[in-house]
Amino acid sequence: MSVLDSIVLQTPSLVTLLGTVVFLLLLYLLSCSSQEQGKDPPGPRPLPLLGNLLMLDLSRPYLTLCELSREYGSVFTVHFGPKKVVVLAGYKTVKQALINHAEEFGDRGLNQITKDINKGHGILFANGDSWKEMRRFALTNLRDFGMGKKGAEEKIIDECHHLKTVFEKYEGKPFDTTQPVNYAASNIISAIVYGDRFHYTDPQFKGMVDRANEGIRIIGSAPIQVYNMFPWLGQWIKSRGRMMKLVDQNVKDVMDLVRGLKDTLNPQMCRGFVDSFLARKQKLEESGTQDSHYHDKNLINCVTNLFAAGTDTTGTTIRWGLLFMAKYAHIQDQVQEEISRVIGSRQVLVEDRKNFPYTDAVIHETQRLANIVPMSIPHVTSRDVIFQGYFIKKGTTVFPLLTSVLQDESEWESPHTFNPAHFLDAQGQFVKREAFMPFSAGRRACPGEGLARMELFLFFTSLLQHFRFSPPPGVTEDDLDLTPAVGFTLNPSPHQLCAVSRV
Structure with missing residues (x-):
């Protein structure tokens, strides 16, 4: 046998050997790449198309996610x-x-319903240069028209008087606090946005507030969660149709109010956010600026974003606070003792907060346990990122589970009970807690946090100064249900309280 014949006969084995070497080399390179990138975060095995849908509580997905975190980290x-x-x-x-x-996790995740509603405009559900400009403009105007200033304090104190008048009309009989509290909270953001408050009986105002609250409830409902997963089902999901009708009516009302303000606009004396926006828009148009972010769609969506957020979250937190006081009478006793001791019957002011450590602790504990935005608003990664050893691809939707922060068992002594001592030191003085994050954090933290903190302190303290809150006759404190209603934000379940005058 010639040498050539020998080589030919051995060629198959050489090919096999070379193939094996190349295969092992590729495995090695992939392994190195995988180690460099990191591995995907763990999680339950998904079903085709359905994913993990069958294991999710769509009405309260945050509960399922908290359970999964115990298993997967x-x-x-x-x-x-x-x-x-x-x-x-x-x-x-x-x-x-x-x-x-903050940069990698700072973009907003947009699900189908928010795309339908906002179409990338406004503040809450937008990204890129438009979002940056609208957020900056909103923050500037929130400060200019009151946030953290004496002007806002005066507006809130005035609104406290209107709200107390409504409560007094019930003469200690049971009533639902939802509408009056929401109207009061909404009037603060309305005064900053539109330059004036509304009467609680104004049908246009009542419609806007009630629709905003209903919309937030619908967005958190199970049918809308299904729609977000499978948008092609939209025509068969009634909640989606109802949501879009609410949005259309709110847009009409906002446009009507904007037209009225535009007709009386004086760019040298802006009354609120809308005036400032219109004045900026007018100035840019006169200068011939092209591709400006100051257009009607951004105006409408910024106004509806601010109005809904400023109404629902603050009003909901106040209602939780009153419910907790009715349920935990001994805590209400201590709040009212502190109020009487520190200021007596005079009007409470923001500067008094430093002298109200227990009341401030109760307000913070209300925010912590009420946990009104349990899943935050979704984020999306702006680039590939290695995070805690895991590779998370650009464009991945991310849920910062705020429930798991506010009820983190490694951060809070009794995370699932109402305990104002979480915010008090051994001497009874108020202490800040790093894990207190109800307004989220980073680039997407709530722009109205300062205003909301002021409202919560003044409304809560003023109401507790004037009223004793208790369950309706025949209902015990133990009977008061703290199970939240279904919604994007967690409102108290329907209930009534008695507000008995202390004066």
Whole structure:
């Protein structure tokens, strides 16, 4: 046999050997790449198309996600239908993502219903240069028209008087606090946005407030969660149609109010956010500026964003506070003792907060336990990121699970009970807690936090100064249900309280 024949006969084995070497080399390179990138976060195995849908409580998905975090850790993957999302759980993890990696986790995640409603405009559900400009403009105007200033304090104190008048009309009989409290909270943001408050009986104002609250409830409902996963089902989901009708009517009302303000606009004396926006828009148009972010769609969406957020979250927190006081009478006793001792019957002011450590602790504990935005508003990664050893791809929807922060068992002594001592030191003085994050954190933290804190202190203290809150006759404190209603934000379940005058 010639040497050539020998080589030919051995060629198959050489090919096999070379193939094996190439295969092993590729595995090695892929392994190195995988180690460099990191691995995907763990999570439950998804079903085709349905993902993890069958294991999710769609009415209260935050509860399912909290349970999954106990099994899979503080960074895990879950599939909402065919869509893969990453959940961040626990104070340390959420803080690390939103603050230490603010740029990577700073974009807004847009689900189908928010795309339908906002179409990328406004503040809450927008990204890019438009969002940056609208957020900056909103923050400037919130400060200019009251946030953190004496002017806002005067507006809130005036609104406290209107709200107390409504409560007094019930003469200690049971009533639902929802509408009057929401109208009061809404009037503060209305005064800043439109330059004036509304009467509680104004049908246009009542319609806007009630629709905003109904819309927030619908957005958090199970049918809308299904729609977000499978948008092609939209025509068969009644909640989606109802939501869009609410949006259309709100847009009409806002446009009507804007037209009235535009007709009386004086750019040298702006009355509120809308005036400032119109004046800026007018100035840019006169200068011939092209491609400006100051157009009608951004104006309408900024106004509806501010109005809904300023109404629902603050009003909901106040209502939780009153419910907690009715349920925990001994805590209400201590709040009212502190109020009587520190200011007596005079009007409470923002500057008094430093002298109200117990009351301030009760307000903070209300925000913590009420947990009104349990999943935050979704974020999306702006670039590929290695986070806690896991690779998270650009464009991945991320849920910072605020419930897991506000009820983190490693941060709070009794995370699932109402305990104002969480915010008090051994001497009874108020202490800040790093894991107190109801307004979220980082680039997407609530722009109205300063205003909301002022409202909560003045409304809560003024109401507790004038009224004793209790369950209706025949209902015990134990009977008061603290189970939240279904919604994007967690409102108290329907209930009535008695507000008995203390004066």
